[in-house]
Amino acid sequence: MDPRQTIIENYPQLTPELQRAAAFTLEHVNELVVLSMRAFAAQAGVRPATLLRLAQRLGFDGWVELKHSFIADLGLGGETYGARAQKLVRDGTHSLREQMFGAQAQNLALGREQNRDAMEQAVSLMESAQQVYVCGFRASFPIAWSLYYVWRLFHRRVSLIDGFANNDEMFTRDFGPEDTLVIIGFAPYSRETLQVLDAAKRAGAKVVALSDSPLSPLAQQADSRLYFSTESPSFFPSVVSGISIAECLLAMLVARHGSEAVERIEETERWLFESGAYVTAGKKTDERG
Known part of the structure; x- marks a missing residue:
């Protein structure tokens, strides 16, 4: 589920308070993925419960699920650098030069x-x-x-x-x-x-x-x-x-x-x-x- 598109499609049906929270969310995705729900709500000028209701109105189980959807959409949920480095150590240097080029x-x-x-x-x-x-x-x-x-x-x-x-x-x-x-x-x-x-x-x-x-x-x-x-x-x-x-x-x-x-x-x-x-x-x- 594309969280941006989901918000845009559902925006007209939201209450004014939820629309304000939705608009702020679209404009501040970078803050959303690193802040807690309470801290993000404070920046948006709404109550944490408003963010929870917004997520549920958009079809998510809760705010955490909406946040994870944005993280995945930004490509931040993939394999970590550490995990990739471990794979390099495990596999060794055989054919690595050819793979790199x-x-x-x-x-x-x-x-x-x-x-x-x-x-x-x-x-x-x-x-x-x-x-x-x-x-x-x-x-x-x-x-x-x-x-x-x-x-x-x-x-x-x-x-x-x-x-x-x-x-x-x-x-x-x-x-x-x-x-x-x-x-x-x-x-x-x-x-x-x-x-x-x-x-x-x-x-x-x-x-x-x-x-x-x-x-x-x-x-x-x-x-x-x-x-x-x-x-x-x-x-x-x-x-x-x-x-x-x-x-x-x-x-x-x-x-x-x-x-x-x-x-x-x-x-x-x-x-x-x-x-x-x-x-x-x-x-x-x-x-x-």
Whole structure:
């Protein structure tokens, strides 16, 4: 049973109080899956009994069953990292190398097919924005950093929301309707990522989501959606396909910007060599540094 769709279909028949609880539930799924019923009710401004009645009216035995339905819908109810790691230890390394490279090849092929018609739209939103913000926390950070770092070589109006020193609000307070947020995440979804997404939607900014499923809370609120598979024989999800999508977006952005991008890249590259940030092969570096 899809809990989101169930709420939407039953919403008109609910009492005003239950409608308020239902609307809050749809808008705060990330809090729902980590908070107790009492704590979630306090945030929603309703009594815990109201949440219990809501769950029962939707066809669930109780609030716990509704909560577990959302957890499963978000992809959070699968095999734990620890269990997957134990399986690796038990099975050993025999054929693991081939399995790993085979899984990566499949993920890349799936990403190519899934995003065949969506890449141009995503690039258009990214290119036309007054300011672009790139966001990806925890395991999604390498994808976000790669996209931001290379993009900055030829585009000034891009910022990375890195979360260092809990500084998210330094960026989210500046969101505006002319801006675009490129947000990256996969199950289990980071609470901070969803908070940034919520801030962008409130500000009217456009959202490009790189995520793992159409059911992802990132994808469901995005204006443009790109998908990457995280399947891996290892204990931890793979980000290889996500990196490949970021690299494809960057190549397309350069092609769109044309000679302006080429000039900016050449200027940046020249500065990097002249400043000593880039070192040519065979050149000795200062032993003191």
